Amino acid sequence: MRTELVRIGNSRGIRIPKPIIEQCGFGEQVELRVENHRLIVSPQRAPRQGWEETFRAAGPSAEDELLLQGVGANEFDRKEWKW
Numbered sequence: 001m002r003t004e005l006v007r008i009g010n011s012r013g014i015r016i017p018k019p020i021i022e023q024c025g026f027g028e029q030v031e032l033r034v035e036n037h038r039l040i041v042s043p044q045r046a047p048r049q050g051w052e053e054t055f056r057a058a059g060p061s062a063e064d065e066l067l068l069q070g071v072g073a074n075e076f077d078r079k080e081w082k083w
Helices: 018-024 051-058
Strands: 006-008 011-013 030-035 038-043
Touching: 018 038
Parallel strands: none
Antiparallel strands: 006 011, 030 038
16 A cells, blocks of 8 residues: 655654554554664554563473572672772
Protein backbone atom coordinates (compact mmCIF):
# COMPACT_ATOMS: atom_id res chain seq x y z
CA MET A 1 0.00 0.00 0.00
CA ARG A 2 1.25 3.47 -0.84
CA THR A 3 0.26 6.55 1.09
CA GLU A 4 1.07 10.25 1.04
CA LEU A 5 3.08 12.05 3.70
CA VAL A 6 0.77 14.65 5.25
CA ARG A 7 1.96 17.99 6.57
CA ILE A 8 1.43 18.38 10.32
CA GLY A 9 2.92 21.74 11.30
CA ASN A 10 6.66 21.50 10.62
CA SER A 11 6.48 17.68 10.63
CA ARG A 12 5.10 15.06 8.26
CA GLY A 13 2.86 12.14 9.11
CA ILE A 14 0.99 9.25 7.57
CA ARG A 15 -2.62 8.14 7.93
CA ILE A 16 -3.02 4.49 8.78
CA PRO A 17 -6.32 2.94 7.64
CA LYS A 18 -8.49 1.49 10.42
CA PRO A 19 -8.30 -2.13 9.15
CA ILE A 20 -4.49 -2.01 9.34
CA ILE A 21 -4.61 -0.48 12.83
CA GLU A 22 -6.87 -3.32 13.98
CA GLN A 23 -4.82 -6.00 12.23
CA CYS A 24 -1.61 -4.75 13.88
CA GLY A 25 -3.23 -4.42 17.31
CA PHE A 26 -2.38 -0.74 17.68
CA GLY A 27 -3.86 1.11 20.66
CA GLU A 28 -3.64 4.83 21.34
CA GLN A 29 0.18 4.80 21.19
CA VAL A 30 2.75 2.95 19.09
CA GLU A 31 6.50 2.43 19.25
CA LEU A 32 8.68 3.73 16.40
CA ARG A 33 12.21 2.62 15.55
CA VAL A 34 14.45 2.67 12.51
CA GLU A 35 16.16 -0.52 11.31
CA ASN A 36 18.18 -0.72 8.09
CA HIS A 37 16.77 2.58 6.79
CA ARG A 38 13.21 1.37 7.42
CA LEU A 39 10.62 2.79 9.81
CA ILE A 40 9.17 0.09 12.08
CA VAL A 41 5.83 0.86 13.74
CA SER A 42 4.81 -1.63 16.42
CA PRO A 43 2.19 -1.79 19.17
CA GLN A 44 3.22 -0.23 22.45
CA ARG A 45 4.21 -2.85 24.97
CA ALA A 46 4.32 -2.57 28.74
CA PRO A 47 7.83 -2.65 30.26
CA ARG A 48 8.94 -6.23 30.97
CA GLN A 49 5.86 -7.61 29.23
CA GLY A 50 6.22 -11.36 28.87
CA TRP A 51 9.07 -11.69 31.38
CA GLU A 52 7.03 -13.74 33.84
CA GLU A 53 6.19 -16.37 31.22
CA THR A 54 9.81 -16.46 30.10
CA PHE A 55 11.06 -17.02 33.66
CA ARG A 56 8.55 -19.82 34.16
CA ALA A 57 9.61 -21.44 30.89
CA ALA A 58 13.25 -21.39 32.09
CA GLY A 59 12.36 -23.82 34.86
CA PRO A 60 13.00 -23.84 38.60
CA SER A 61 16.02 -22.05 40.00
CA ALA A 62 16.83 -24.72 42.60
CA GLU A 63 19.73 -26.05 40.52
CA ASP A 64 21.21 -22.63 39.69
CA GLU A 65 24.72 -22.13 41.00
CA LEU A 66 26.34 -18.92 42.15
CA LEU A 67 29.31 -18.51 39.86
CA LEU A 68 31.27 -16.17 42.16
CA GLN A 69 30.52 -18.02 45.40
CA GLY A 70 33.96 -19.63 45.72
CA VAL A 71 36.00 -16.68 44.44
CA GLY A 72 38.03 -14.92 47.14
CA ALA A 73 38.89 -11.25 47.36
CA ASN A 74 41.63 -9.96 45.09
CA GLU A 75 43.95 -6.94 45.42
CA PHE A 76 41.29 -4.61 44.04
CA ASP A 77 38.90 -5.71 46.78
CA ARG A 78 41.53 -5.39 49.55
CA LYS A 79 42.82 -1.92 48.59
CA GLU A 80 41.53 0.96 50.72
CA TRP A 81 39.99 3.63 48.53
CA LYS A 82 39.87 7.36 49.27
CA TRP A 83 36.97 9.42 48.01
